Amino acid sequence: MSNAPRRADARRNRERILQAAFEAFAADGRLVPLDDIARRAGVGAGTVYRNFPTKEALFRAVVTTRIEQIVEDAEALRDADDPAGAFYGFFARVVERAMYNHALCDALADDLSGFDTCGVDDRFTAGLGVLLRRAQAAGAVRSDVDVQDVRALMVGAMHMERAHRREGRRGRMTLLASDALRPTTKRNETLDPRNGTRCEICGNPITPAPTGRPARYCSASCRQKAHRRKQAAAKSG
Amino acid sequence: MSNAPRRADARRNRERILQAAFEAFAADGRLVPLDDIARRAGVGAGTVYRNFPTKEALFRAVVTTRIEQIVEDAEALRDADDPAGAFYGFFARVVERAMYNHALCDALADDLSGFDTCGVDDRFTAGLGVLLRRAQAAGAVRSDVDVQDVRALMVGAMHMERAHRREGRRGRMTLLASDALRPTTKRNETLDPRNGTRCEICGNPITPAPTGRPARYCSASCRQKAHRRKQAAAKSG
Amino acid sequence: MSNAPRRADARRNRERILQAAFEAFAADGRLVPLDDIARRAGVGAGTVYRNFPTKEALFRAVVTTRIEQIVEDAEALRDADDPAGAFYGFFARVVERAMYNHALCDALADDLSGFDTCGVDDRFTAGLGVLLRRAQAAGAVRSDVDVQDVRALMVGAMHMERAHRREGRRGRMTLLASDALRPTTKRNETLDPRNGTRCEICGNPITPAPTGRPARYCSASCRQKAHRRKQAAAKSG
Amino acid sequence: MSNAPRRADARRNRERILQAAFEAFAADGRLVPLDDIARRAGVGAGTVYRNFPTKEALFRAVVTTRIEQIVEDAEALRDADDPAGAFYGFFARVVERAMYNHALCDALADDLSGFDTCGVDDRFTAGLGVLLRRAQAAGAVRSDVDVQDVRALMVGAMHMERAHRREGRRGRMTLLASDALRPTTKRNETLDPRNGTRCEICGNPITPAPTGRPARYCSASCRQKAHRRKQAAAKSG
DNA sequence: AATGAATGAGGATTCATTCAT
DNA sequence: GATGAATGAATCCTCATTCAT
The missing domain is CATH 1.10.10.60 (Homeodomain-like)
Structure with a gap:
């Protein structure tokens, strides 16, 4: 730079x-x-x-940096094998990162245009758009939403998580928000943890096996993603 | 008082x-x-x-007044003929009232307990709970959400609306959020206005008639509600 | 008025x-x-x-009223049989009345001239002067102090009492201050309660009798004064 | 610091x-x-x-600094040859410093504990206590007063001085207050300047010599102390 | 180039005094 | 005459920004 x-x-x-x-x-x-x-x-x-030059400029720089990381995440998933997992996982991760981060949350809600560190906003929209369209093509996301809808839904989910701090329910509102995006037939009725479990990464339901240790993720790729995500979180505080 | x-x-x-x-x-x-x-x-x-006595007290008074109106709305719907319409209509109206109102939005997100104007928070939760349970009993709302989920979803919807200012799309995010609450089979695929229309009040789909002026509301009762709502909005600014 | x-x-x-x-x-x-x-x-x-007309005027009126009562006290003692008791008793009572009374204390310290309720200050000085000169004539007060000295000493005693709140020592500093006024030969060495007792009213030493209930006052007249004083205190709060 | x-x-x-x-x-x-x-x-x-950090903190800092100087004064006199002169001189100097200083006066009257600049209050009490006990041992101060009495008397003397502004009488009330502390036989009857003079430093009487320039101090050491004191006063404002 | 000191406008709150009802 | 509501200057404290060292 x-x-x-x-x-x-x-x-x-x-x-x-x-x-x-x-x-x-x-x-x-x-x-x-x-x-x-x-x-x-x-x-x-x-x-x-x-x-x-300004406190505001610092704020923007911080937020830009953060969004850049998110954009990289999105771009890395551009050609993922599993469009549904890629999309819903990305959705959940963005919310997770921003939900207790006032700054990031504001930034995603506001329009970032006018920022001098040019293009992050556009790149974010573009990256998200790719994931969205692939998921829609795969029938994993309803076809009547566009990328702006999804972005707004993310912002909403962040606030929901904040408004809903109940012990042990972290992520619940993110799942609920995701459900608004799923096509009718794919909707899970498993929000209640007693009814089953869902993958923390992509939100897909996990069919419990009758024997062995209960699965936490829906697939090896999701397990791997969760691991990487934890490490990143440890580093960036 | x-x-x-x-x-x-x-x-x-x-x-x-x-x-x-x-x-x-x-x-x-x-x-x-x-x-x-x-x-x-x-x-x-x-x-x-x-x-x-305090700026904060003024804030609370303002917000309390506002929420009291909302609570009255909820309580008036307690025995409505149409539980689904009552619930979704109430949901939409709360979001509509609060979405450009930072104060109200904060108040609904925060815990209002500790406010001296006693009980508004509890009454709000109670009133919403009644509507929710009746709608769930009628099969109009998925059974795995509780009143706190709905409240958080409302808060999220307000922020979504704010994050999504596109001309002509007012209320779109509210509908999307509502969809997260609908049981699978009831979900609409008509978010896209080109695919059909939904009642602004209760969110039910409107089957377009082949002739005549296009219907805006799903029923006479919704038309009437919308009318009253407009008048109230005009009075209270 | x-x-x-x-x-x-x-x-x-x-x-x-x-x-x-x-x-x-x-x-x-x-x-x-x-x-x-x-x-x-x-x-x-x-x-x-x-x-x-002013908060300050109210303050002055209050204080004036109060000082008028004190002046009446002084004037009533003008011809007392016991000049020493009259003087030291008056001294102690003024301090007692004012010591936890910020207003009165300030008033006595300041110069009250300029007050519209005319003459209190002068009458106070005059009344005190009479008591002082009679006590000096009787050899009970050293001859090198004047009425302004005594007044200042009163003010000092009030502050001493405030600065010295120890349980059971109320009035101790007043006695000490009085001692500064006594001629050499009359000085008590009995400040320490273990060494003897002094009359609460006039400060004279009380010679303990070998039998009977220990005396609290030095004379019948002091006992009477103490009684009246308690009643007055009860009324005026 | x-x-x-x-x-x-x-x-x-x-x-x-x-x-x-x-x-x-x-x-x-x-x-x-x-x-x-x-x-x-x-x-x-x-x-x-x-x-x-606070107005109050500033106040305390100011006052603490001032009291520290006083404490140093006391500690320097700990082993003075002349216990009586040390005590009465210190008494007079404290009053002199504080009498037109509302802040210092308040501070000495209040309890200073709770101040962060730790220990000034205790050190003051301790230093004064040493001077007092030595003077008592030398028979220069009556034995029935303790250090708290003396401190309160100082506070009283400050207020007396303020309540008694007469030209040419500066210090008169301090001398009067000191007299309350002297044992009977040592008391001066010379408060009235016409009757004789007293040393400004230690309060001892000055026997006027029939010839020569009238003495101002009782001894060479007091003259020296007065000199040092003036210089210190000039420096610290 | 870094430091951290100085600035001063601005924000919440209090209270003597005036004035409409 | 009484009431108590309105006023607005004054006070403590904060913080973005500039600037001397």
Whole structure:
């Protein structure tokens, strides 16, 4: 990126600011005082302003970075074998990432156009669109929704999760929201955990085997995805 | 209410403050400066404080009033002939009222307990619960969701509507969210307006007649409800 | 007084305001909001302003009233048989009345001249002066102090009492302050309660009798004074 | 102190704030608006808050600093040759410093415990206690008073001085208050300046010599102390 | 290039005083 | 005359942004 400073220590500072800002914005939204961010990053307030002209610009940079990761996720799934799993898994992961992250949530709800770090928004829409259309072609998603609908549904799901903190029900609202997208015949009646289990990744139902340890994921690929996802989460806080 | 002042001008002021606060909070959420509210109401800041001990108290009063109207709506539908229409219509109306109203939206998402204007939250939950259970008994709502799910879904729908401002699509996300609640066999595939139409009130599909002016509502009772709703909206701003 | 309104209810209001103000000022000093006083008096704020042009004026009126009572006390002692008892008893009573009364304390410390309720300050000084000179003539007070010294010493004693709240030591600092006024040979070495007792009223030492119930006051007249004082205290709160 | 900023200008500002606060609090007590202090210090309000988290904290810092100086004074006298002079001189100096200083006066009257700048209060009590006990052992202070009495008497003396502003009588009430502490036989009858003079430092009587310039201090050591005291006063404002 | 100090507008709240009812 | 509602200046404190070191 052109914004990256030449000197090594300056580059390091930029990273630390972004990281600190990410954490702070995630926890408290745009309201965190900039000084707090600077302190968490271990730099002076002035240094933040050297790197980002405005608090708002910092916010956008943070969010852009985050969405870029999401976009990469989407693009990696572009040719996945299982269009349904790819789509619903992506849906769930986006919600999971953003649901306790005020900043990201706002960003996905707002229009990101006007951001200087150009194109993330478009790339996000495009990536999601590919997954959506493939899933629709595979008959896994109803045909009367478009990519804007799905995006809005994601935003809604984030807020639902937040509005619904009940112990042990994390992800329940995401599943419910997904159901709005499934074609009639594919709908699960298994929201109630007593009625069966669903794959945490793609939301497909898991047929319980009569013997052996109960399956947690619907397939090997989903198990693998869950693993990678945990590692990523550990790293990015 | 016992809070109402005796003098006529004071009562008028109290109303103006509530009205101004309603508008301001609706537009910008809790963040609006109290001075702005006072100015919009055409009174001094002190007058606001005479009526409400705290900005937060004012916020709660505004929101409580609003929710009380909603609760009355719910309670009026308690014995409606058409449980499905009653439930989905109520769902849509709550979302409609709150979707551009940051204050109300926050209030429904948060827990309202702790509010001094006692019981609104509980009454809301209770009223919604009645509608939900009747609709479930009538087979119009899937049986694996409870009242907290529905409440969270409402909150989600409000945000979806906000995240999805496209001209002519108002209410689309509400319908989509509702679909998450319908049992498999009842699901509509008509979200796309080209594929058919649904009643704005209860969300039921409208079978287009080959002749005559296209129907907008599914029944006379829904037409009547829509009419009353418009009038109420006009009055309360 | 010329300030007294003609109508009976108005006069009653004036009294209630003065009483409420007395209590409020005594407890919290000049800082109490005027609205609080009005509420305690059971009248509107406007009524207070009808009677007293300013909060400050009300304060002065309250204090003046109070000091008038003290002045009457002094004037009643003008010809007392026991000049020493009269002086030291008066000293102790003034301190006792004012020590937890912020308002009165301030008033005695400040110069009251400039007050519209004319003459209290002068009358206080005059009354105290009489008692002082008679006690000096009787050899009970050192001759190198004047009335201003005594007044200042009273103010000091009030603050000492406040600064010295130890259980069971009420009045100790007043006695100590009095000692500064006694001529050398009359000084008590009995401040420590274990070393003997002193009359609560006039501060004279009480010679313990070998038999009978221990004496509390030095004379019948002091016992009587203490009695009257308790009754007065009960009435005025 | 660890609170001192590294940068020179910041340190200067901190000093100016403390100085301005000292003056303002001294003159008007805790009530001075913080903005006034800021203005007097020539800084913005924010700068004050950078240095002291609260107005109250600033007040405490000011007062603590002042009391620390006093404590040092007391500790320096711990082994003085002349216990009587040490005690009475210290007494007079504390009163002198605090008498027109509302802040310090309040602080000495209140309990300072709870202050974060730990121990000043205890150190003050301890230092005063040493001086008191030595003076008592030397027969210069009556034996029935304890350190709390003396502290309260100091507070009283400050208020007396304030209540007694007569030209040329500065310190008179302090001497009078001291007299309450002297054992009977040591009491001076020389409060009236016409009857003789007393050392400003230790309060001992000065026997006027028939010839030569009238003595102002009772001894060379007191003259020296007075000199040092003036210089210190000049420095600290 | 970094630091962290300074700024000062702005926001919530209080309260003496005035004034419509 | 009484009431209590309205006013708005004043006060404490916060925080985005600028700037001296």
